[in-house]
Amino acid sequence: MITVRDCLESDLGAVAELEAGNILEPWSLKVLNDWLKLDRVTMVIAELDGEIVGYGSYEKVLDEAQVGNICVSNRARRVGIASMIMTTLEIRARDLGCRVMLLEAAVGNVAALGLYEKLGYATLNIRKKYYKNRVDAKIMQKQL
Ligand SMILES: CC(C)(COP(=O)(O)OP(=O)(O)OC[C@H]1O[C@@H](n2cnc3c(N)ncnc32)[C@H](O)[C@@H]1OP(=O)(O)O)[C@@H](O)C(=O)NCCC(=O)NCCS
Numbered sequence: 001m002i003t004v005r006d007c008l009e010s011d012l013g014a015v016a017e018l019e020a021g022n023i024l025e026p027w028s029l030k031v032l033n034d035w036l037k038l039d040r041v042t043m044v045i046a047e048l049d050g051e052i053v054g055y056g057s058y059e060k061v062l063d064e065a066q067v068g069n070i071c072v073s074n075r076a077r078r079v080g081i082a083s084m085i086m087t088t089l090e091i092r093a094r095d096l097g098c099r100v101m102l103l104e105a106a107v108g109n110v111a112a113l114g115l116y117e118k119l120g121y122a123t124l125n126i127r128k129k130y131y132k133n134r135v136d137a138k139i140m141q142k143q144l
Pocket of ligand 1: 069071076077080081082104105
C-alpha cells in the first residue's frame, strides 16, 4: 500500500540516501534538516508497504509555492508515486493560500518533464547553465 504523509526528522536519513543516489545536485542531511525546520516549508514522504520510497517538498513565498527536490526510488517508479506526492503538495499549497506552483527541471530529465507536463505544468522559460554551471533548466509553473 502507498501512503503519503508529513516528513519527520527521523525520516531524513532515508531521504538523504535517495537524494544522493538520484539528484544532480543532492542536498546533504544537514541541508535537509535545516530545510525541514523552516516554517514556510512543507515536506512529505511516500511509503510503500512501510518503506520510504519517495519525498517532495515546497517552500511558500508569499502566494507562490517553489518546489524543492522530488524523488522516487528506482524500484518504485512508474506506479504513480511522484504524482501522489505532487498532488499532495499542490493541495497543501492551495489550502495555505498559494495561487501558483513553480519548479525547475533539467532540460534532459525526460521523466521529470513527463511528470510535470502530465500534471499540467507549463514552461515559463529556460535558465541557461542552471545546474552545475552547465545544464540548462526549464522553469515551469501551474496555477492552483
Ligand atoms: C521524476 C520522478 C520523480 C518520477 O517519479 P514516478 O513515481 O516514477 O512518476 P509517476 O509514476 O507518478 O509518473 C507520472 C507520469 O510521469 C511521466 N513519466 C514518469 N517517468 C517517466 C519516464 N521515465 N519517461 C517518460 N515519462 C515519464 C509519465 O507521463 C508518467 O505517467 P504514466 O506512467 O501514466 O505514463 C522519478 O523518475 C525520479 O525520482 N527521478 C530521479 C529524480 C528526479 O529527476 N527528480 C526530479 C528533479 S526536477
